[in-house]
Amino acid sequence: MFGSDFFMEIIKKEFFAEDNSILEQAKNVPYDDGVILRDVSYKLKILTDAAKYDVACTSSGVTRKGNGKTMGNAAACGICHAFAADGRCISLLKILMSNECVFDCKYCINRSSNDVPRATFTPDEICKLTMEFYRRNYIEGLFLSSGVIKNPNYTMELMYEVVRRLRVDHGFNGYIHIKAIPGAAQELVEAIGYLADRMSINLEMPTGEGLKEMAPHKTRNTILKPMKQIQTGIFNNRLSHGITDKKSAMQMRNYGDDLYESALSSKLLAGESKVISENRNNDFIIGTRGKYFVPAGQSTQMIVGATKESDYHIINVAEALYKNYDLKRVFYSAYIPINDDSALPALDVKPPLLREHRLYQADFLLRFYGFKASELLTEERPFFNENIDPKCDWAVRHLEHFPVEINQADIAVLLRVPGIGVKSARRIVQARRLGVIDFGDLKKMGVVLKRALYFITCKGKMMYDTKLEESYIVNHLIYNEPPHKAVGQAEANYSQMSLFDYYGKEMYGDNYIFDNHFVTNSKATMGGGV
């Protein structure tokens, strides 16, 4: 029935072998492709360690079926493969190409003035690691960033070479995220953009002054210019595929074929591409022939807590980035003191994880819940409340909008109710077409009642006899008391809110930091019940 007798023979022989000589052979097969694993191992340790502070590790935003010939495919919802001891998801091989950096950004472990072990991967080593990790199902692809070797263009040319070899020589069809180096030539950004799925360029500091203070070799301009270039490239490319909206995930077709056609011309180029020139014109032939430009979109990252900027600053910047640069994601990274520097927080300052967490929550409110940054914070009130999340915080300060009747309220209004997420709001709207909703039904729809109950009515009734009063609700929310019991004001109760609660699935439905774990039907589940 199964055919392929030949392969059956192989299976029998190799996997159920009686013959010990096969065992012996298996142990003695040498690797002979020029990549020496001992070197790779040494470099991998240094260059993973150097890359770990970068936040984004998602593999989302693009769907690409396999091409039937070479390895790889991609799923828009992203796939997560492992979890590190810090609880962060591992989806991509996140490494630096090199940490032999000539820049001296104060906050960075790899700055030129630090005395740390240095290493640089060759393009072949990176290709090998990516391909071999991928085929063992360890990863979804590669996330490559780098310190600046010699100068930005030299670095980006090497990175281009990595992606070119992966896509063309190895036919790799999985996910690739490339970090652009500030100050690199436009042509390089463009050429890489036609081979990568996602590109990002780190904003680093929320304000230009902060950046100047912290990163003497970078300017706001060298960051925003490529960001704009990538945005325009994506926009035009999507138009050329007939896609006019800015949000939907790209469905790619015939990706591989396209690259093979151009493989030949790139091979011709290969000899020449070793030449590092500041002003090459149109050498990146694959680039201009590629069909898809950064199909999974663009993201960026800001460091939180290294400089003085407030949350107000940060979310306003994030809002501007979403609006004016069409970014897919803005990531926030709590500054971890690694360098002893008078311009930076002292070494014993704990990373502001809670603050980072609040920013992610606010970020979700901006992207999926129809909030504006100006509604969440103001110049007079520039920081988020440590004790309650930004949505609750907004709600208790705007009690005039509540209570909301579940059976009537507009979806935009439902989305503003604490405890109701995007998915549950949609379910409510669907379900009430068929009948009247009561509190019991809400729970099944994924509403987090213990937060929502202060703000809603079903059939005109509140769930319990609660007061629509700021301090009353805040106390209940913070101390997590059931509303029909006495309010426990004891300070000790604060410990109930461990960080785990923030990260727990129960409070936030799915995941809000990394848009890709456990997500079976992608978008709808994001941000559960913020």
Place this chain on the structure above:
Amino acid sequence: MIEYVLLHDGTLDGIFTAIYDGFALKKSVYKDKYDDNIAVASKNNYEAHLFCNYIEVATDSTKAAKTVEYIVKKLGMAGYDMAMGVACHFSEEAGEVLFAFLVRGFKVGKGIINKLTDKWVMRAFELSRKTYNESHLMREFIRFSDMRGRLYAKIEPKCNILHMMCNHFADRFPGENWVIFDATHKIAAVHPCYKGWFLMDDLDVDFDRIDEMAHDEYVDLWKLFVDTIAIEERRNEKCQNNHLPKWYRKNMTEWNRRE
């Protein structure tokens, strides 16, 4: 009250043969007086009751194919997927739920999947969701080892989900020879490079021996990567446990640290 249980061999063909025979029995014994009296079960996984008749079913792939075709025709693809999810769930009640779900489905048609007010349909929905969840997670957490150019993986899923994962990997690794062993169900999926995949059953595999054979240098590199990528200042095991249930770890390369 269950009066007849049709026992199959636990394979997918077996399950759908039992369904086929079950409906024939329903027609001949109960006519229109049927009141959820029939269930199917795996002969390796059922609890015997005193007043129940047990009938062993001979697996017949023609009957199975007919059943599948009929389910797709009556319940649509979504309904079929749900039935498949139930059929592959490990629990003892799955056979009873599946049969009850199909009895209702054949009456109602495609709309059955939304009829969650019926307790059997609700239960079918829950079971099938669990099955698909496991299959989804397994797709993320399964690890292959290289054995002289061929890929080999071992999984121990609770549900019978091996066949649900294979299209994904066939699409992803078309040019690889790969084998996935499901040690729970003693079956394997085999994918010869550039060909379609197929299942093999009734396997007895000496896994220790295979582990010994698989001498894969990338295992150490991967462990090194996973250890190094974590930020010590952010260590959060609860969060890690929350995302990666311990159950899945035993066959994951990075959790396997015997040496």
